[in-house]
Amino acid sequence: MPRGDGTARRGTIVEEAIRQIGRDGYRGASLDHIANAVGVRKQTVLYYFPNKDALLEACLAAAGERLMREIAAALEGKETYWDRAEAVIHAVFSLASEWPEFPMFVREAGRLGPDAFDRFAGGLDPLRRRAIDFLQAGMDQGEIRKQDPALLLFTLYTAVVGSLTEASVLNAVVGPGKSRQSLRRREREVIAFVRAALQPAERVSD
Amino acid sequence: MPRGDGTARRGTIVEEAIRQIGRDGYRGASLDHIANAVGVRKQTVLYYFPNKDALLEACLAAAGERLMREIAAALEGKETYWDRAEAVIHAVFSLASEWPEFPMFVREAGRLGPDAFDRFAGGLDPLRRRAIDFLQAGMDQGEIRKQDPALLLFTLYTAVVGSLTEASVLNAVVGPGKSRQSLRRREREVIAFVRAALQPAERVSD
DNA sequence: CGACTTGTCTACCAACCGGTAGAGAAGGCA
């Protein structure tokens, strides 16, 4: 029972909660388990967060902020359309490799309804706008296939998050042997897929 | 308390369970709620299924079988590469529009781990093999961009299921106004996206 | 010193969960 630093403990609780909510879902992640994993009693968790919902909210905000920092850093210095798109994908995959529960948590945030997801994505809104403008500009210049930029962004999101969260499906589709050590391969696959999908039509044989 | 037909009741219980498991997750869907929605007591549910896990298993099998029927029917008579791919996507979107919780249930099956997902996808295995062979043949003939066919199939899965299950994200990305009545638009978007991603490279300006 | 704040704890609770035990109603069939 050291008198540990309050804000630090708060942070570790949020981190552990993100892990467990990502793994077991919001309902499946119990305050007791989170507390025990941190090495503390449930009531200590309830000291920092008045109830489970408040803890969730803190997790959503923290996750959103973390992702924003990661993407913003990755975009730095990247100029061309494709460099920027690839940098974002790489940043997300990189974050996922060091924090596997993170994408699962994001998916759970979406499952919990629009309000919860907005609390996560609220801080990402500037990036969202920039992405849409960026896609629109690319289309205007003929460097990206013409389509609804917002819907395209959504489809890109689903492809990236899906390939990071659907491990069981990957297992079933490509076989248990091949799915091992495949995060890199999946990243390359998603990047190639997205690159192909972004390219403007070239009057193909079809 | 009519002496209703046993097998019919079994079926309605499974249907309702798929709905609620899709909406609230396996843990969040309680036997009590499922039973009440069917108009029966929890113990009646436990009469047909010895425990919750057995109910889940029945749901997984039923969902897999339903999806297989749907896809097999859609494939009938379709010959060209593109017709077949588009037919499958359309069949899935069509099933999702009449049974919105279905894709959510599939996603939950994946979240529950490889074993659960295999019990769902087991019946779909022949289709999976055919799809991979079909993609491989398309690549050999130069009609589809060369890549790992299994990984491609996985990426296609994530794009389709993601765009059907991430409603909250859609809402956040394209705005609440535009996301309404958009299932058709999303289907068109996914189809265009997939078509572009499948096309072989054409030595573009790049 | 003594009041106050901060942090962690024990003890407890009502609600809900999955599951057991077993009664009882209705039809089929000898």
Place this chain on the structure above:
DNA sequence: TGCCTTCTCTACCGGTTGGTAGACAAGTCG
């Protein structure tokens, strides 16, 4: 008629969950 199977029910149980009440220890500061 009487037995047996099928189906649905009430009553209950132990475990877990989110949350409340409040004791208690350790600085901090007047």
